[in-house]
Amino acid sequence: EIVLTQSPATLSLSPGERATLSCRASQSVSSYLAWYQQKPGQAPRLLIYDASNRATGIPARFSGSGSGTDFTLTISSLEPEDFAVYYCQQRSTLYSFGQGTKLEIK
């Protein structure tokens, strides 16, 4: 099983700031990595797939990078609606999720 480790567990920032979230895989997943956003009481939604491609309707302030074992989700300038929990997921070997990063308002 491929284990995904996200850091930090919690990130406290203010609107307008830049957010950088990390996801590390226990073995290479090539570019088979996605990021999801989940707001309270809602189902997750796909943000980024194949490490760096934005899903339909996702604003350009969201970007993803990385390959192999180290990946990053960057939100260039935080909007109030971006404060949520973010999960990474791999599909290189079946599927697994990271434990999540909570992005909270400072």
Place this chain on the structure above:
Amino acid sequence: EVQLVESGGGLVTGGGSLRLSCAASGFTFSNAWMTWVRQAPGKGLEWVGRIKSNTDGGTTDYAAPVKGRFTMSRDDSKNTLYLEMNSLKTEDTAVYYCITVDRYGWFDPWGQGTLVTVSS
């Protein structure tokens, strides 16, 4: 518009069984790979299982914690996905999401989820 509506959740005693359903609309269900993901209260996301389309063999894969206890199936004539859960444990308590595996292999879109509570 793609819609996935889960049903069948509820309260069950440990060791019991439950069957979840997911009614799909707005896309060609028979061509789609489908998957279930669960989320225990206040916890993260956990992949449960996936079923391929019948044209791709209709095979299933499961996460280790549910393998041998949970069974996914599909009825393409009814555009419905099922999750049969047996020998339920308290740690199976979660919201269960039905999701389409999109053309790139990712989980999109998600249903609204159905809550399964297993009591001891």
